[in-house]
Amino acid sequence: MSYLNMNDEKLLPTVVELNTLLADYHIYYQNLRNFHWNILGDNFFELHEKFEELYTDARVKIDEIAERILTLRYHPMSNLKDYLKASSIEEVSSKKTDKEMVDSILDNHAILLRQMSKVIDKAEQTNDEGTIDLIGAYIRELEKSSWMLDAFTKETASQLNEV
Secondary structure (H helix, E strand, O other): OOOOOOOHHHHHHHHHHHHHHHHHHHHHHHHHHHHHHHOOOOOHHHHHHHHHHHHHHHHHHHHHHHHHHHHOOOOOOOOHHHHHHHOOOOOOOOOOOHHHHHHHHHHHHHHHHHHHHHHHHHHHHOOOHHHHHHHHHHHHHHHHHHHHHHHHHOOOOOOOOOO
């Protein structure tokens, strides 16, 4: 038993999924930096700023995920080689149009959201409310960012679903 009143060994599946999420976030972060540095075209100013906003947020989340793993009394993954091996997100080329960059980020978001669901599933099995709360907030924020980026890719004449 630890100071968290949870069995350390039962937390291992949650930690494994958190480490995968940590790896995913590192590759996502680097993809955002890549796009921030290499964006060109009419949407340069808007997307350059947006990519910086997103990678700044990702950097904070990387630290929080690692600290959650430490709180659960495990070591967070911390080598680039391991991140590349564990992540479902792949490094992307900088030779993309602005819309292709946004589409790539949306693809990264889908992967992050799937991994977050896996973390929550494992955390629920051990009543790990701290992890559930942390990742639940991330899901809400990432869904909102995804909605906004998706709206950017739409034509002005596009419509939302009617009730």
